[in-house]
Amino acid sequence: MSRTIIIGYGNPLRGDDAVGYYAAQKLSELVKSEDITIHTCHQLTPELAADISRYDKAVFIDASIGDTPGTITTAQIDPTHIPNRTFSHQLDPESVLTCSQALYDRVPVAYLVTIDADSFGYLEDLSGPVKAGLSGLVDAVLEIIKYKKTELMS
Amino acid sequence: MAKTITIDPLTRIEGHGKITIHLNDNGIVDNAFFHVTQFRGFEKLCEGRPFREMPSLMARICGICPVAHLIAGAKACDQILAVQIPRTATLLRRAINLGQIIQSHALSFFYLSAPDLVLGMDTDPADRNIFGVLKENPQMARDGIRLRQFGQSIIEMLAGERVHPAWIIAGGMSEPCTQEKRDAILSQIPEMQKIVQRNLDWFKSSLIQTGQSSLRVSKFRDEIRTFANLQSLFLGLVNDTGELDFYDGKIRVVDSSGKIIADKLEPSNYSEFIAEKIEPWSYLKFPYYKPRGYPEGIYRVGPLARLNIIDRCGTPQADLELTEFRGLSRGSVLSSFYYHYARLIEILFAIEKVEQLLSEPAILDTHVKAIAGPNNLEGVGVAEAPRGTLFHHYQVNNEGIMQWANLIIATGNNNLAMNKGILQVAKQFVKGDKIEEGMLNRVEAVIRAFDPCLSCSTHAVGKMPLQIELINNDGEVVNSLRRS
Known part of the structure; x- marks a missing residue:
């Protein structure tokens, strides 16, 4: 059976930055399967490389900067991407995949699902457009993991 | 010009x-x-808040070492409550503090400094990063990840969250530890000891002199000689038998020659021996050892300082490593390049100590909290954070509302030395x-x-x-x- 990890990340004290975090929390209420692990964190760190190497599929959920707040985008992540940046305390999804490949010789098929943010201010709440788009963001992840609505009902 | x-x-x-x-x-x-x-100014924003909020509020200062702020904040609150917390609560606080030491030191050594140490200071910055390390020495990168995971798992298993756990409270802990959690942590100890020993051996091998007889030099010779290799005092907590202690004890001050110049100083009286100078060009204050004045009272804290002030670590393997470390110098080890070395020895100590603490039968006792209202109007909590000695000082009114706070943070203690x-x-x-x-x-x-x-x-x-x-x-x- 294919195993999937969903990682929603962001800072709950910085407005829309937390939307990935909240989406993952919502998914953990909806999805009940031993083959699906849902993880929330403030930021991506190298330790996640060890975690994702044990899965066949990984879905990252994050806020993005774009022209139209609330716009949802799904993209497959290129695991051959070679990061060229200074690490301080956090990574991007491509870098986590690179670490997984280099250190554990295994990398899952991975997707990044994002929603354009409106505000990254010091807030504990999402902006209107992002709040309205949260259910769509959750649906986009469910679509990737092929988790059927009927499964949700049961 | x-x-x-x-x-x-x-x-x-x-x-x-x-x-x-x-x-x-x-x-x-x-x-x-x-x-x-x-600048953020936590001392100011805590005014007017109930003192019981302080451990969790102050932990928000940092996402890397929130546990140190939880510990120091809770100890200050214990003094305000005027209680002696249950022994099990102390054991649990010690264990979680050491979990933080492991994860924070691993981050510093393996993620932040390993690119310099493994790849060299002159390597192209495009390669001199964690990705360069995982190409050059993947075993070391995996080791860093495992140590980080272990330290974080101690925090998460004991406290429920990796970042900003709310488990440590005024008067003790909110919940006891379960046997399942304790056993899960203990089962990882042998692997972790092996990992840290492997990396200690790697670091020591990098210090060994190489080359022809007259040119035998460490590849880090210049860095050892010039990385804040200076005369200063060293300050930190030691326990009543002179051992390394991250949770409690008295303040000891040692000079460059290794001589103890002050001992058994009561941490709560810190203002008698530490003062802070403000310079207009930095938001970071400049603490100094008061009896020697400014800037002659320059002192260092953290891993290097701790290993310079103690009589022994207090665990078998770490004590063997300490003996070797002490061989670097006849007095105190002065080069700040050796902070890296000291950090690895402290990880080893922390792993051994966690095993000792969690093996105590009392660790599973369910009485972990002392209950009281505010009985003192003032409290000072002092602990050893990963980067050094951390002071939290609170004053409250009769209702327990915060009136004033002063924090002396580990990094600040090193400000003069860093400059x-x-x-x-x-x-x-x-x-x-x-x-x-x-x-x-x-x-x-x-x-x-x-x-x-x-x-x-x-x-x-x-x-x-x-x-x-x-x-x-x-x-x-x-x-x-x-x-x-």
């Missing part, structure tokens, strides 16, 4: 800061300053007005050796990129490098 070089932002450290290096008319380094450029360190390294490596990458990196790396947490020490938000500027005697920027 006299010039100034500015490094802004600094990379691979926590927080925001910059360095300026001032050159005289002959292009020789005249002075250097480490500026911390952000002297960048001057020393700049004098060694900066020549003329041409800025070269290797020079830039060494100036950064001396700061990185201290593993400063500027978010903690200024209570500021963010990461710490670095910028270098070269400024002439008229204040004009004539050259700069900036990295983010």
Whole structure:
């Protein structure tokens, strides 16, 4: 059976930055399967490389900067991407995949699902457009993991 | 023409800061300053809040070492309650504090400093990062990840959250530890000991002199000689038998020769022996040892200081390593390059100590909290954070509402030494007005050796990129490098 990890990340004290975090929390209420692990964190760190190497599929959920707040985008992540940046305390999804490949010789098929943010201010709440788009963001992840609505009902 | 070089932002450290290096008319380094450029002011925003909120509120200062702030904050609150917390609560606090030491030290050594140590200070910065390490030495990268996971798992298993756990409270702990959690942590101990020993051996091998007889030098000879290799005092907590203690004890101060100049100082009386100077060019204060005045009272805290002040670690393997470490010098070990070495020994100690603590039968006792209202109007909590001695001092009114707070943060204690360190390294490596990458990196790396947490020490938000500027005697920027 294919195993999937969903990682929603962001800072709950910085407005829309937390939307990935909240989406993952919502998914953990909806999805009940031993083959699906849902993880929330403030930021991506190298330790996640060890975690994702044990899965066949990984879905990252994050806020993005774009022209139209609330716009949802799904993209497959290129695991051959070679990061060229200074690490301080956090990574991007491509870098986590690179670490997984280099250190554990295994990398899952991975997707990044994002929603354009409106505000990254010091807030504990999402902006209107992002709040309205949260259910769509959750649906986009469910679509990737092929988790059927009927499964949700049961 | 006299010039100034500015490094802004600094990379691979926590927080925001910059360095300026001032050159005289002959292009020789005249002075250097480490500026911390952000401010949050937690002491002020806690005023008016109930004191019981302090451990959790103060933990928000930092996402890397929140447990240290939880511990110091809770200890200050214990004094306000005027209670002796249950022994099991003390054991659990000690264990979780050591979990934080392991994960924070692993982050510093394996993620932030390993690129310099494994790849070399002069390597192209495009390769000199964690990705370069995982290509050059994947075993070390995997080891760093495992140690981080282990430290975080101790925090998460005991406290429920990796970041900002709410488990440590005024008067003790909110919940006891279960046998399942204890056994899960203990089962990982042998693997962790093996990992840290492997990396200690690697680090020590990098110090071994190589080459022909008359040219036998460590590849880090220049860094050892110039990375804040200076006379200073060393300060920290030791327990009543002179052993390494991250949770409790009395303050000991040792000089460069290794002589104890003050011992069994009561941490609550810190203001009798520590004072803080403010400089207009930095938000980070400059603490100093009061009896010696400013700046002669310069002291260092953290891993290097702790290993210089103790009589012994108190665990078998760490004590063997300490004996070898002490062989580096007849007095105190002075070069701040050895912070890295000391950090690895402290990880080893923490792993051994966690095993000891969790093996005590009392660890599973369910009585973990003392209940009381405010009985004192003042409390001081002191603990050893990963970066050094951490002081939380609170004053409340009769209703337990916070009236005033003062924090002396580990990184701040090292401020004078960091400034002297960048001057020393700049004098060694900066020549003329041409800025070269290797020079830039060494100036950064001396700061990185201290593993400063500027978010903690200024209570500021963010990461710490670095910028270098070269400024002439008229204040004009004539050259700069900036990295983010």
